[in-house]
Amino acid sequence: MTAIVTPPADAWYPVAIASDVRDRPLARRLLGRPLVVFRAGDRIGVLADRCPHRGFPLSDGRSGPDGVQCPYHGWRFGPDGRCIATPGASRPAGATAEAVSSVVRDGLVWASLAPTTPAPKALPKPFGEAGQDAFWWSLAASRAHWIDAIENLLDPAHPHFIHPGLVRSAARRRPVRVTVNQAEDWVEALYDEDNRTPALLPRLIEGLRTRSIGRFFPPATGQIAFDGPHGPRLTVTVVFTPESEDMVRPFAHFSTPRGMLPADLKRAVLKLVHVPILAQDRKALARQAEALRGQPPLPPVIGPLDVLRPAIDELVRGGRLKPGVRQHQLDL
Ligand code: FES
Ligand SMILES: [Fe+2]
Structure with a gap:
């Protein structure tokens, strides 16, 4: 069939099953954009998969209790993208990785590239049904x-x-x-x-x-x-x-x-x-x-x-x- 119909860019799409986001960051892609999905304690972050320092893929790095660590020079970033630690310096660099809107719902981590997208709809039944x-x-x-x-x-x-x-x-x-x-x-x-x-x-x-x-x-x-x-x-x-x-x-x-x-x-x-x-x-x-x-x-x-x-x-x-x-x- 035809490929004329394209996915809407201003929508939420799942990027991971929430329980799969554990000790290693996941490299994902959404509408052509590389993303990293990682766990920081009980929070899950989704960032553009590109360290703001020199562009290294953050998904090659490690997850920690407060964020993801870039494997090149070790800068760490929280789920909101802010640099929270720069090894060798007493204060973190004033750099921010690009944060992507994300939410956990129905067991999935959803992301949207459009900053003003309304919250994702609940999945249809049998979600929310007992038994x-x-x-x-x-x-x-x-x-x-x-x-x-x-x-x-x-x-x-x-x-x-x-x-x-x-x-x-x-x-x-x-x-x-x-x-x-x-x-x-x-x-x-x-x-x-x-x-x-x-x-x-x-x-x-x-x-x-x-x-x-x-x-x-x-x-x-x-x-x-x-x-x-x-x-x-x-x-x-x-x-x-x-x-x-x-x-x-x-x-x-x-x-x-x-x-x-x-x-x-x-x-x-x-x-x-x-x-x-x-x-x-x-x-x-x-x-x-x-x-x-x-x-x-x-x-x-x-x-x-x-x-x-x-x-x-x-x-x-x-x-x-x-x-x-x-x-x-x-x-x-
Ligand atoms: S490229 Fe990520 S810390 Fe330098
Ligand atoms: Fe089939």
Whole structure:
């Protein structure tokens, strides 16, 4: 698909899972800008990854109780960017590393390059709901255009070809009723089918699924949910951070209702079954990004199975949707 839609610069994006920010600073990127994320006691700081002294990457340095230390001449910087110590001198140098707006919310460290961005919105349910076993999964950045990575999560048409037999099967398509619900500022597609999907993953972890759902919340959150006869069985929420024009870092959150199986076991099984699927998506997105590189942008094309893409494009551009419901009948 096209790369015409670009991520809004005046938005919050996650740069780390908060519990991953420990004794070593993390090198991250947001919209092309290198950032360092570090822990200073119980605070987390996000700075431009460039020491104001001679430009050394601060992410090569060390975290301490009061800030991050540059590995070149040892200057230390607090979470607000101020130099707090200059080894060999009795007073710190009057220099400041560029601080980036950041906030910890829903287990993530969010950053914004726009100084006046309003606070990030809470993530959609099941965040804040009791009775869930949940975990964040720190995934590697992958070569992909941001909007194409979002679409990939929510796209019902590629699994037959990219994950044959695992998620869907091209040889055994089944009729599926699709209902697209549009609110002003989010959209979802409900996929209802009468039979169990004839593929490995649905059989293994979804049990008697009756409905699967894809949702998009601007600017960067996709969600897929699998419901059984008694309600949600698995919800995967993914926030996509645009690192650069063709690199994306997804932050994936898995949530299942608390039940008989221990949370650790569910986490291990969920990760295990998703490893091959994620590898297949990574490879496909990288091939797509390579093919698009250096070419004029593709004009937007919406196929009959691209049921969410027009709404996603509109929401990412900052537009509002006309609330309503649409029905489709597809073979998936
Ligand atoms: S370059 Fe960082 S302390 Fe000199
Ligand atoms: Fe996929």
